[in-house]
Amino acid sequence: MNTVDYDKALYYTHRSEWDNLLILMVRTPDDILSKKIEKFLHAYNFEHDYSVIQERLTALLRYIDHALEVSEQKTGVEQYAYFYS
Secondary structure, three states, rough: OHHHHHHHHHHHHHHHHHHHHHHHHOOOOOOHHHHHHHHHHHHHHOOHHHHHHHHHHHHHHHHHHHHHHHHHHHHHHHHHHHOOO
């Protein structure tokens, strides 16, 4: 699994580069990541309640963390399998 999209999403979110985050949303093959970015950007631009924005941001960051953790586990297992084959 390619983790570049998740790294980019973290970077763009941290740097508040919303235009680049929008481009990433369109180009990423990960539909869930795309949907999480979409919901966050919509809340950021149109919600007046800060708690909704914070909730969507937290959901996006949790998903990125989960996806990176899963890809790290898969990579570790694959490396282990290649080492012993």
